[in-house]
Amino acid sequence: MKKIGFIDYYLDEWHANQYPGWIKEEAARSGRDYTVAYAWAEKDLETGLDTESWCHKHQVERSASIEELVDKSDCIIVLSPDHPEHHERLSRIALESGKPVYIDKTFSPDLQSGIRMFHLAEEHHTPLFSSSALRFSEELTPYSGGRMERSLEYLAVTGPGHYENYAVHQFEMIVSLMGIGANKIKSLSTNNGRLMVVDYADGRRASMHQLQDAPFQASMQWANGDGIFISPCTNFFPGFIHALLEFFETGIPPVPKEETLEIMSMIEAGHRAMANDDIWIAISRK
Template identity: 45%
Template sequence: MKKIGFIDYYLDEWHANKYPDWIKEASNGEMTVAYAYGKRDADNGLDNAAWCKEKGIQLMDSIEAVVEASDYLIVLSPDHPDQHEELCRLPLQSGKPTYVDKTFAPDRATAERLFQWASDSGTPLFSSSALRFASEADAVRQEGIDAIVTFGPGQYANYSIHQVEQIVAMMGSEAERVMWTGTDATPALQIGFSGGRFASIHHFHDSAFQTSINYTEGGSASYKVESNFFGSFISRMVDFFRSGQPPVPQEETVAIIAIIEYGYKAMKTPHQWLELPRS
């Protein structure tokens, strides 16, 4: 049985609570989360020792110990991407397949640095929102898209990744500029892509994830995400661990982080285009 190690800011959080059972099921028992490290205890919830005892997972006293003992690595901290650089340093020098939870990095420079560490050490690496793997997105034509509008719940800080991930997965990494048009209560971001293509994300409190697409040559498509996208995502993670082949291109992940980062900058000058950095 292959052993997976968790590395987290604190362990009692939703993703860490759910992933162990989902991974075991998706891998038909071939993989198990065996080790875990948390930098600190959760403010509200189980401390790391109690969490590990409840889950039957061995608590390790350092990231180095988790890396050494594990076959595969998952860096979590899904709502604290500012912690990823510190938490990822040893995993991304290990040569062991490593998944880094959303949101990958707080800014483009950090994202590029993490990928460079992985490249220098030959460490297979990927990161993604689970929404990328929703079956509804797979069912629509992704060639010839002229414009996409997405809706979803949550705050821009930790939920914009879900909408931007779907957009970049379908439109590619050639985003050129962003413009903030939302309010504090209802964030919205416009994204200009190469060739005059366009996308728009909108946060509407408890809205379902919904997407509408227009095609350059006419026609349209729309979908509401109702599938078990987390199940599809975990299956892709398991495949990644087996093969060492990332299912998401590096350039798309970097583009997603740049869009989110520059979205924050665009908030300060609403209704004005802000150019994105080009490689």
């Protein structure tokens, strides 16, 4: 049996609570022998389960240290999905291990820390990937991965939440469908509603509209005049968990690092754009 280790800032959070069951279901469905076996957290959530109680609830062995967890695990998931500022620190030992590592969304709080994490992984020959689950939506998968990006003239995506921890979902949708090469971004936003326009060097454009209760949707317009509207995007977590176990099995990341870093660049430039309304902001890759 292949054993997965969880590293988290605190464990009683939505992703850590759902992933063990989903991984068990997908492993059984696909005939893969994987289980979440170990967990370590830096702190306890003051209003939730402490680490010991979480481990007991999920039948997972509590590790005394990150070093112990990485040593015992065959593959590692670094969580902390709503606190990416901790990812670089929490993932360091795992990224030096040579074992497959998945780092949860949002991969990094800024582009430079994302670049450093990929560099560390490459230095130690550690397979690494990160992604929003929205990339694996049942409806988007037939169009993603470079299948139609050059003929896709305009893409509009919508979704809910706050920019800090949910913008990654919509930018992931954009990059998975339109590829890399965005050169600037503009914000036309209010305090509680965000509209961002992304411009590509070849004239293509995409927009993301973020409102608190908006569903994840996508409208695609091709250069030949055809279009399609998808509402809502569904079954993205089953698709993601399938891709995750495939990655652990093969060591081949399903998402190129260039796309992940492009998304981090967009998020970072988007922050600057919201501080400079209706002004184009360059998307930097350095």
